[in-house]
Amino acid sequence: MRSLLLLVSIALALPVQAEDKVVNLYSWADYVAPATLARFEQATGYKVRYDTFDTPEVLETKLLTGGSGYDVVVPSSSVLARALKAGGLQRTQQQGMSGYANLDHDLLGKLAVVDPGNQYAVPYTWGTLGLGMNVEAVRKRLPDAPLNSLDLLFKPEYASKLADCGIAVIDSPQEVIGLALHYLGKDPYTSDKADLAAAAELLHKLQPSVRYVANGRQISDLANGTVCLALTYNGDAAMAADQAKKANKPFEVAYRIPREGTLIWQDNLAIPKDAPHPEAARAFIQFMLRPDSVAALTNTLFFANANQAATPLVDEAVRNDPDIYPPAEVRNRLFADQSMALPDLRQRTRLWTAFRTRE
Template identity: 80%
Template sequence: MRSWLLPLSFAIALPLHAEDKVVNLYSWADYVTPQTLQRFEQQTGYKVRYDTFDTPEVLETKLLTAASGYDVVVPSASLLTRLLKAGALQATGQQGMPGYAELDPDLLDKLAAVDPGNLHAVPYTWGTLGLGLNVEAVQKRLPGVALDSLDLLFKPEYASQLADCGISLIDSPQEVIGLALHYLGKDPYSHDKADLDAAAALLHKLQPSVAYVANGRQISDLANGATCLALTYNGDAATAADQARKAGKPYQVAYRIPREGTLIWQDNLAIPKDAPHPQAAKAFIAFMLRPESVADLTNSLFFANANPQATPLVDEAVRNDPDIYPGAEVRARLYADQSMSLEAMRQRTRLWTTFRSRQ
């Protein structure tokens, strides 16, 4: 795979005389490993300026309200729909990039439903929303109860038993309310008032047992034992498990995909319409298509990546973990990330604000 990089760099250098040798990247924290960034800079001559956001809403606001100044961004599939509708992205030219043909066809198909023809985004990582657990703490309070069930959260008689050791939720109204609807057997993207009222009632019963709602805290709190059940992303829970293990903690932190099914999310690489260095952006995306580039990420953050050719480069314990790389039977129970109208999002934000105000 390395043989294409030199001709690629030479090819893009010709039209780049008017561009700075810079790539302005806007992404989640640590979403490209330091060694990958170093290889990219050494082999292409570009310098990466890496800024981070902590919620999708921050990224969306940046791209829709003003000139962002960024060359590469990392939107989810649901955000991608709104960005495309607003004309905020440009074509990546990805079909001509080495490595594009090796991308997971299932992820490309899912992305095509949002981005017809797969013109504006490249699949990068994917994962699930599920249960991060302190196994011993949960089993002590709920012996014999399945650790891979959303009952732990949504049955008040279970959640109340875990309140003393700490329950936390991610601060994401679209995702948490969608999961509550799914648990109730309803469309996760329903905007029917009766459905949303049912989800609100379910969350109201959970609320007294929730210690906090926040992004970013779950990793350290699971690792150090400050919380015993977290509704969070698989990679964050796996990172917490790794930290607890390395620290020699006397308990096991684990992640479980809910048996009832859950959200499968997908993050993508894209180029803003007004990117100041579009050719540099394409060079960066092409580099991130390389198996070793995304394998580094999976080994570091425990999120599955979109390139099956990278799987042999992923640590054996990670690639064989069914809660990181679920099999076909489990994937069939997962629902895809979808965009919603602004009015539907406002409905959920109001519901979520009411839920948060009772903490």
């Protein structure tokens, strides 16, 4: 009987042990280079199960409700802040990891605003919100307009002339409303009703010239010429430029950081409080601190990474592009992503709904 019980116990334990060699990753699509995943699995013996989300709100919901089953997640700084407030994350213990000293000090400082002491997250990628465009189409309609100015969007006399070739805006209320406020010289994270009313009026004037508000479409639409101007992320515009070039399109797709300044966004690696395999999660984060692991991502998706030791491994054309790796004087004009209280977010959501539905 004892022998039988021992065999049953071993049989029951085997699936658990097998599961322990798993890392459940929840991230944006293609946010780790396939070759990097393969090297991680070969080097550590862990199998990566990779699920994707398409909006930060989906990730936030899973973090705040708990029981997601994920080991590593990739939140923005604002999502990270709300998850920390809700007790949804555990310490990563990354400061003892090899390669941690290579992380960009400016990004660590910005992250410390929401993660004091940098205990719960590791900076991963970063970039800006700006203007992706079909240069020829914009120049044809606005030969004298500055291509690196938010005037293209927020001055009706400019935007109206681009309506026929298509303007797209990302579906991200906090980011777009914050950018509108910044353009007006206001605090991007203000809760002042007069300031928000001014931003609402600015967006209302833009409405007639906007073809759509959505996520995920701008890359292909810029690449094939369906739209000529998109308020989007730098990496998405760079991917569109790469696709247009490879397809031999007769126009140039470019990205410009607005001269007025804009949002610097930052994505981070973190471990949920109830992660089933926390040590596997730390092994994954340690591996992603290797310069070659994140350089491959930047060379594929054109998002800058936070590892300064990886920069020499990034393709020369990418690392020398000032709209991907902006110089210090440009970075000084960028404002960081911040968390906001739920009542303030709801206020902005109502404003955004009116903009999207053209009320």
